[in-house]
Amino acid sequence: MKFITEKILDQVICKRPLNSHKGDYGKILLIAGSSQMGGAALMATSATVHSGAGLVTCATSATNKTALHTLIPEAMFLDYTDQAALVEKISSADVIVVGPGLAQGQTTIEILELLFLEIRPTTALIIDGTALTLLAKYPKLQTQLPKCPLILTPHQMEWQRLSQIKITDQNDPTKNQDVQQKLHATVVLKKFQSEIYHQNGTISQLTIGGPYMATGGMGDTLTGIIAAFLGQFKQVERSLALEAAVYLHSAVASELAQTRYVVLPTILSSQIPFFMARYSK
Ligand SMILES: NC(=O)C1=CN([C@@H]2O[C@H](COP(=O)(O)OP(=O)(O)OC[C@H]3O[C@@H](n4cnc5c(N)ncnc54)[C@H](OP(=O)(O)O)[C@@H]3O)[C@@H](O)[C@H]2O)[C@@H](O)CC1
Ligand SMILES: Nc1ncnc2c1ncn2[C@@H]1O[C@H](COP(=O)(O)OP(=O)(O)O)[C@@H](O)[C@H]1O
Numbered sequence: 001m002k003f004i005t006e007k008i009l010d011q012v013i014c015k016r017p018l019n020s021h022k023g024d025y026g027k028i029l030l031i032a033g034s035s036q037m038g039g040a041a042l043m044a045t046s047a048t049v050h051s052g053a054g055l056v057t058c059a060t061s062a063t064n065k066t067a068l069h070t071l072i073p074e075a076m077f078l079d080y081t082d083q084a085a086l087v088e089k090i091s092s093a094d095v096i097v098v099g100p101g102l103a104q105g106q107t108t109i110e111i112l113e114l115l116f117l118e119i120r121p122t123t124a125l126i127i128d129g130t131a132l133t134l135l136a137k138y139p140k141l142q143t144q145l146p147k148c149p150l151i152l153t154p155h156q157m158e159w160q161r162l163s164q165i166k167i168t169d170q171n172d173p174t175k176n177q178d179v180q181q182k183l184h185a186t187v188v189l190k191k192f193q194s195e196i197y198h199q200n201g202t203i204s205q206l207t208i209g210g211p212y213m214a215t216g217g218m219g220d221t222l223t224g225i226i227a228a229f230l231g232q233f234k235q236v237e238r239s240l241a242l243e244a245a246v247y248l249h250s251a252v253a254s255e256l257a258q259t260r261y262v263v264l265p266t267i268l269s270s271q272i273p274f275f276m277a278r279y280s281k
């Protein structure tokens with residue numbers, strides 16, 4: 001088990017070339033947020049924008065359109081029931097997030113099937129929240145998983161559902177790794193001291209972060225940071241950009257917690273550009 005340290009931020013976050021534009025920093029598509037859980041889509045999208053992604057689109061329920069445009073005007077809106085528009089965005093994205101705040105019904109299953117069919121083999125796919133729960137519930141969906149780079153970001157219950165490993169047994173890394181390898185995916189197992197199971201067999205772990213992060217939306221925020229890091233830091237291996245994103249999320253929270261009892265996901269996102277500036281030498 002390797003511990004992730006602050007060094008990862010120096011390794012990954014770099015100064016931007018003067019002659020560059022938004023297209024160089026990642027085209028990110030988030031498919032997130034039902035009418036009841038619009039907040040998950042907003043928090044994930046906000047984190048993606050604040051972490052430096054160049055072009056961000058949020059495919060969500062039409063009920064979230066005004067909120068998205070009001071709170072994050074940098075992001076583009078797409079109605080996730082508009083199949084033709086969704087397919088177009090899926091086939092042009094560099095990184096796709098699916099799952100935060102989606103409902104567990106037929107609409108989401110159809111979106112997942114369409115996504116798995118249409119995603120390009122080079123596009124990284126981050127699967128979180130409800131999408132993980134549906135993968136666990138419908139094994140047929142697992143057989144349709146695309147061959148592109150896959151990153152799963154379960155919390156302990158989502159991992160229990162998907163892997164069938166009880167939360168009490170998840171402290172055995174070999175058990176987690178066994179299932180992760182069968183899924184042909186990188187797994188970020190989120191908990192106190194989250195663990196990353198990489199596809200090359202290495203396992204890395206956080207030693208920072210704490211219970212001040214235990215507010216709904218904190219995981220949605222992490223998915224957004226991961227998407228932005230994979231989309232823009234293409235000069236390093238994907239596994240390093242992922243580790244940097246996971247570290248940054250808890251590092252910002254831990255710094256904010258010095259003066260706060262709880263760290264709200266929206267506050268965390270707002271601080272990301274200031275925090276990243278320290279590492280862009
Ligand atoms: N504002 C919004 O729109 C928000 C929308 N959200 C969206 O909601 C969707 C559902 O996601 P979810 O995580 O809220 O629910 P679910 O998958 O049922 O898991 C909860 C169950 O697991 C258990 N549990 C055990 N260990 C755990 C652990 N380490 N971490 C967490 N839970 C743990 C836990 O145990 P308990 O708390 O009961 O003790 C409970 O029984 C998803 O799409 C998400 O993106 C949220 O982001 C919130 C803000
Ligand atoms: N006690 C804790 N210590 C460290 N990190 C925590 C703690 N509680 C929550 N977190 C972090 O907060 C995030 C919660 O993710 P998740 O449960 O998916 O939230 P949500 O779905 O509500 O957005 C994870 O990154 C997790 O590691």
Ligand SMILES: [Mg+2]
Pocket residue numbers: 128129155219220
């Ligand atoms: Mg979550």
